[in-house]
Amino acid sequence: MTPRSVPLLTLALLLAAPALHAQADEGAGPRASASAGLGTHQTHWRAELGTRVTFVKHAGYDPFSTNDALTQVSLGGARTLWASGPLSYAVSFHWDYGEAHATARGEATQLYAHRIAPGAEARWHFLPQLYAYGRVAPGLMSIRSELQSTPAGGTLETRGPAGWSPLDVPWVPTLDLLVGAAVEALGNRSGSSRDVRLWLLAEGGYGWAGATDLQLQGEGDALPQRVAALDLGELALRGATFRISAAATF
Amino acid sequence: MKRSACLGLFGVLASGCGGRDPAWDAPTAVGAPAYGLTASVALIDAGRDRALFLTVPAGHEIEARAFAVGHHVVTSAVSAARDRLFVLSAGDTPRRTSSDQAPSLTVIDGSTVPRVVLRAELGDPLDGLALDPEGRWAVAYAASGVVVNPNELVLVDLDHPEHEPRSVTLRSRGGHPERLTFTSALHVPVGDPRRFLIAETDQDVTFFELVDLDQPESAQVTVTLPRTSTGGLGRPAEVTWHDGAEGDVTDARIAIRLQDDPNVVLLELGEPRDAEHDFSTTINVADVGGVPSSVEFVNTDGGLRVAALVPTQGIAALIDPTTSIVEGVELPKGYSRITRVTSSLAQKPDQADVALLYSPDAKGVAFWSLGRTTGAPFRSVEAYDLAISVDRVLDVPGAEHGALKLLVNPDERELYVFDLDDRGSSPLFATSSGFELSLSPDGERAWALRPGTTDVASVSLDDLHPQSVVAERDVYGVFDFARTRAGHVALLLHVSPGGALGATVLDAEAPDTARTTFYPDLLLGAP
Numbered sequence: 001m002t003p004r005s006v007p008l009l010t011l012a013l014l015l016a017a018p019a020l021h022a023q024a025d026e027g028a029g030p031r032a033s034a035s036a037g038l039g040t041h042q043t044h045w046r047a048e049l050g051t052r053v054t055f056v057k058h059a060g061y062d063p064f065s066t067n068d069a070l071t072q073v074s075l076g077g078a079r080t081l082w083a084s085g086p087l088s089y090a091v092s093f094h095w096d097y098g099e100a101h102a103t104a105r106g107e108a109t110q111l112y113a114h115r116i117a118p119g120a121e122a123r124w125h126f127l128p129q130l131y132a133y134g135r136v137a138p139g140l141m142s143i144r145s146e147l148q149s150t151p152a153g154g155t156l157e158t159r160g161p162a163g164w165s166p167l168d169v170p171w172v173p174t175l176d177l178l179v180g181a182a183v184e185a186l187g188n189r190s191g192s193s194r195d196v197r198l199w200l201l202a203e204g205g206y207g208w209a210g211a212t213d214l215q216l217q218g219e220g221d222a223l224p225q226r227v228a229a230l231d232l233g234e235l236a237l238r239g240a241t242f243r244i245s246a247a248a249t250f
Numbered sequence: 251m252k253r254s255a256c257l258g259l260f261g262v263l264a265s266g267c268g269g270r271d272p273a274w275d276a277p278t279a280v281g282a283p284a285y286g287l288t289a290s291v292a293l294i295d296a297g298r299d300r301a302l303f304l305t306v307p308a309g310h311e312i313e314a315r316a317f318a319v320g321h322h323v324v325t326s327a328v329s330a331a332r333d334r335l336f337v338l339s340a341g342d343t344p345r346r347t348s349s350d351q352a353p354s355l356t357v358i359d360g361s362t363v364p365r366v367v368l369r370a371e372l373g374d375p376l377d378g379l380a381l382d383p384e385g386r387w388a389v390a391y392a393a394s395g396v397v398v399n400p401n402e403l404v405l406v407d408l409d410h411p412e413h414e415p416r417s418v419t420l421r422s423r424g425g426h427p428e429r430l431t432f433t434s435a436l437h438v439p440v441g442d443p444r445r446f447l448i449a450e451t452d453q454d455v456t457f458f459e460l461v462d463l464d465q466p467e468s469a470q471v472t473v474t475l476p477r478t479s480t481g482g483l484g485r486p487a488e489v490t491w492h493d494g495a496e497g498d499v500t501d502a503r504i505a506i507r508l509q510d511d512p513n514v515v516l517l518e519l520g521e522p523r524d525a526e527h528d529f530s531t532t533i534n535v536a537d538v539g540g541v542p543s544s545v546e547f548v549n550t551d552g553g554l555r556v557a558a559l560v561p562t563q564g565i566a567a568l569i570d571p572t573t574s575i576v577e578g579v580e581l582p583k584g585y586s587r588i589t590r591v592t593s594s595l596a597q598k599p600d601q602a603d604v605a606l607l608y609s610p611d612a613k614g615v616a617f618w619s620l621g622r623t624t625g626a627p628f629r630s631v632e633a634y635d636l637a638i639s640v641d642r643v644l645d646v647p648g649a650e651h652g653a654l655k656l657l658v659n660p661d662e663r664e665l666y667v668f669d670l671d672d673r674g675s676s677p678l679f680a681t682s683s684g685f686e687l688s689l690s691p692d693g694e695r696a697w698a699l700r701p702g703t704t705d706v707a708s709v710s711l712d713d714l715h716p717q718s719v720v721a722e723r724d725v726y727g728v729f730d731f732a733r734t735r736a737g738h739v740a741l742l743l744h745v746s747p748g749g750a751l752g753a754t755v756l757d758a759e760a761p762d763t764a765r766t767t768f769y770p771d772l773l774l775g776a777p
Contacts, residue, residue, distance in 0.1 A: 055268075062270035063774070104274050104774055105297070106748040151723065151744045151752025152770040224722040224754070224768035228312070231775050 039191020050245025060235030072098030278749030286729030287360030425451025648693030
């Protein structure tokens with residue numbers, strides 16, 4: 001599954017949710033409506049799959065994309081740690097992966113970005129099936145940038161600090177500040193039910209990321225000897241960010 | 251409604267807001283002009299309306315600086331001293347908003363710290379550019395607007411960049427300028443010596459005084475050329491000039507060679523006929539007995555002469571510009587080109603000139619002494635047999651090797667280094683023909699390149715030691731220039747099929763392919 005296909009899947013789930021919810025209501029019957037309290041609506045494990053779009057205005061992104069959007073597939077998980085009334089707290093973990101492809105004055109370019117971000121989430125339930133939340137998630141992002149250099153006859157790419165990075169790519173710190181809402185699309189109305197529930201989440205905010213130098217280097221038999229680094233300036237994959245996800249709680 | 255709102259939101263998210271800087275989509279052009287200056291290499295990046303200057307502060311480290319030039323670059327050129335780049339731009343046509351650019355000329359100093367020294371806005375788009383070899387003037391011409399005046403010249407005074415460019419219309423009799431030539435300072439009977447700009451059209455020659463732009467309209471003299479022997483309009487093929495005898499303010503002259511015509515037109519700038527003018531022109535015509543291929547003023551021990559080579563007759567005609575009397579000198583071969591080399595000699599003759607004669611159609615060269623010198627007869631012509639015919643004679647800059655001339659023909663596998671002082675020639679052999687030869691600005695080295703291949707070689711002019719440099723990518727240009735701090739580097743320019751540029755930098759004084767640095771994608775790295 002590519003990052004670009006995830007929005008389609010997520011959109012399909014989003015559009016189908018009202019119908020699924022209606023079917024779940026019909027199946028729940030009097031037992032569900034009779035239940036009280038938030039229960040597993042609030043305290044649960046959550047696994048989610050979604051798509052994240054970050055609008056990167058930084059000029060360093062221009063060689064790698066014809067627009068400002070960096071689309072990433074997003075996998076995440078969360079666990080409620082504490083709940084009191086409508087308020088609850090959870091810890092989360094997200095991994096986002098995205099690619100961008102373009103040409104820079106005719107030279108093919110690629111960018112690959114992984115972001116890992118543990119976070120802390122505060123939630124407020126308006127209804128058992130609806131809550132709003134805010135999340136703070138510091139993390140790390142690896143960015144590999146490539147350019148197919150026709151004068152050199154090979155690939156130039158960014159490298160990490162020698163002898164440190166296990167993947168030999170640059171890593172930068174990140175911080176996500178997000179607010180969002182979750183609606184339960186499918187699940188038992190009873191908070192005491194341990195059945196799996198299907199949720200839809202939409203969130204937005206600002207995704208900050210540190211800047212990395214775009215020093216594209218190359219070596220190998222296909223390239224000339226002693227290739228100087230191609231300096232494309234700095235890149236900071238930061239900007240307004242949005243994520244829509246489908247989640248299962250249990 | 252909800253569904254369409256979701257789709258709209260998703261569309262915005264997926265497509266992204268805003269595009270990127272159009273610079274990343276700017277086209278690159280195969281064969282874009284590149285120039286070697288004394289301390290930098292200039293690349294014209296027309297796709298981004300800029301000129302990129304590459305300097306090397308130390309070692310092999312390239313420093314790139316980009317300078318904006320006018321939109322839509324039309325032509326570019328480097329000054330004779332190889333210190334400045336001139337870029338003529340058409341601007342935005344038609345201009346619709348105040349931000350659209352007017353046609354312009356941008357001049358950038360290409361020294362170790364390149365900088366823009368002049369940006370002059372021009373009226374209409376122009377596509378021709380002529381540069382003064384002495385560095386004072388730049389002339390743009392050949393307009394291409396809705397209504398054009400083909401005889402309009404726009405003069406830019408490079409010594410006074412604060413002056414507005416001045417427009418001058420040639421008083422041609424129906425022609426339009428095809429070639430512009432700047433003279434050196436010529437003495438005239440009244441007033442200070444002055445320089446002239448000579449405009450050759452397809453049917454006449456106009457020359458006018460180059461004066462400060464804040465002075466009144468300059469004087470123009472238009473010379474209608476005599477009709478050819480077939481009755482057609484005479485067309486100028488070459489002009490040359492001479493200031494005449496030292497101290498004689500009435501001896502400046504201009505000679506005009508005509509296409510397919512045995513006549514040489516001579517103009518004398520003599521005493522004025524009225525008080526309004528500083529000089530008058532007297533026109534004479536001399537028939538040299540055949541169609542000349544080249545004319546040049548030369549000093550002989552009999553006085554100033556115009557030497558006209560007539561290869562079909564195997565002669566050099568010496569025309570006395572005062573009397574128009576022609577004297578023929580037989581040549582051993584039908585040489586068609588002449589280069590005066592007097593100033594390159596260590597032992598210069600007292601009065602007379604020395605010239606090198608050659609031809610792309612006849613093998614060898616000849617050394618022509620136009621005066622009486624020790625051990626050489628009056629007007630002697632010494633032929634030197636070479637295995638090649640000579641297409642070009644390259645001057646070696648600087649005093650160190652100034653007596654050396656490089657005799658080249660791109661169709662031949664050999665080239666010769668000719669020493670004017672000892673009249674010796676040294677052959678150098680290449681593996682194949684098609685080499686381009688260039689000289690370092692310090693006159694220490696020559697570089698040979700077969701464009702589009704990895705074959706490059708440098709030749710030290712100290713000992714004529716060749717050093718082959720096999721590049722790792724095909725090379726399209728070799729530029730030898732000074733580092734910012736010390737020494738010289740050579741930059742081998744690589745061009746990919748899409749127009750992306752790369753470069754290999756190596757030490758010019760001791761080229762070693764084991765000590766090079768390769769720079770990829772030069773057009774991407776500069777800000």
